[in-house]
Amino acid sequence: MPQLQPTEQSLVNQLNQTGVAVTPIDRLDLPLNPMMGYQAEQLCAQLAARPTMPTDASQQRSCLSHTTAASPLDIANRFPAVFSWGFQPSLMRIADAYLQVPACCTAYSFRRDFAAAQTFSQAQIGTRYWHYDGEDHRLLRMIVYLHDVDSSGGPFEYLEPADSPPYAQFAAIDYKVTDAVLKPIVPQARWQTCTGKAGTLILADLARVFHHGTIPQRDRFAMFYSFVSRWPTQKESCRRALRADRLDVLKQALPPHLHYRLGCTYF
Numbered sequence: 001m002p003q004l005q006p007t008e009q010s011l012v013n014q015l016n017q018t019g020v021a022v023t024p025i026d027r028l029d030l031p032l033n034p035m036m037g038y039q040a041e042q043l044c045a046q047l048a049a050r051p052t053m054p055t056d057a058s059q060q061r062s063c064l065s066h067t068t069a070a071s072p073l074d075i076a077n078r079f080p081a082v083f084s085w086g087f088q089p090s091l092m093r094i095a096d097a098y099l100q101v102p103a104c105c106t107a108y109s110f111r112r113d114f115a116a117a118q119t120f121s122q123a124q125i126g127t128r129y130w131h132y133d134g135e136d137h138r139l140l141r142m143i144v145y146l147h148d149v150d151s152s153g154g155p156f157e158y159l160e161p162a163d164s165p166p167y168a169q170f171a172a173i174d175y176k177v178t179d180a181v182l183k184p185i186v187p188q189a190r191w192q193t194c195t196g197k198a199g200t201l202i203l204a205d206l207a208r209v210f211h212h213g214t215i216p217q218r219d220r221f222a223m224f225y226s227f228v229s230r231w232p233t234q235k236e237s238c239r240r241a242l243r244a245d246r247l248d249v250l251k252q253a254l255p256p257h258l259h260y261r262l263g264c265t266y267f
Helices: 006-018 033-048 072-078 080-087 089-099 167-173 235-241 244-251 256-261
Strands: 020-024 067-069 104-113 140-145 156-158 192-194 200-205 211-213 220-228
Touching: 006 020, 006 089, 006 200, 020 192, 033 080, 033 104, 033 220, 072 080, 072 104, 072 244, 080 089, 080 104, 080 220, 080 256, 089 140, 089 200, 089 220, 104 256, 156 200
Parallel strands: none
Antiparallel strands: 020 200, 067 104, 104 220, 140 200, 140 220, 156 192, 156 211
C-alpha cells in the first residue's frame, strides 16, 4: 500500500470510520487545481446554456431527467485537465489505501443538476432516492463541488454506516426511498449533509453508506469519479458505465502509466 501524507491518512481514517470524508481540494497536493478550475468554468458555462427540460416526453420521468452531463469524450479531447484531475498521485494514494487494492475508475461525470423549479417534477427521482451503489464491495466516489453548495444547493446527503438500513427492507416499494419513507426509520437529525464552497471534495463509499442527492433550489454543478477494484462484483454494470469503445479517447487525457486506472481495460 502507498505511503500517505498526513492529510491523506486523515481522510482515509475518516472513510474507514464513517464512510465519508470531506476536504477542500487545496489541502491536498493537487498541481492540476488551477488548470482544472479554469477549464471547469468553461464547461459549466456550456452546461448552463443547455435547455432545462428533456425534449423527449419519455425521458421526463427518468432517472436522467433532473441532470445534464458533458460528454466524457469531449472533456478528454478539449478539457484534459478536468478529466485527468481525479487521477493525480495524492488522490490515487487515498483511493488505493482505502480500497486496499489498486483503484480503477469505472465511471466519470461532469454534470449540472437542475433546480427544482426547472424540472418536470420536484419529487425525488433517480439518484435523489436514497440508495446504495452495488458495483463492488467498496465503491469510492469522489465528488467535487464546482460552485458553492449550501443547504438549498443540492448537497450530497448520507447516513453513517451504523445508521444505514438494509436495502432489502425497501423491496416492497421498488427501492424508491424518499425522505418521507426514511424519516420514521432514521430521524432526520441523524442525516449527514455535505455542504461546501466551490472546490469541496467529498470522498464517499457508496456501497457502505445510504445516500442520495438532495433537490437543489438552484442549479448544482459537480464532477464525479467512481473507483472500485480491478475485479468488481458487478462487472457488467461497470462496463456499461465506462464503455470499452471510449477508452482509447479517454486514455489520451492521461499519461501512459495511468492507463491501467481505467478499469474496463481489465474486465
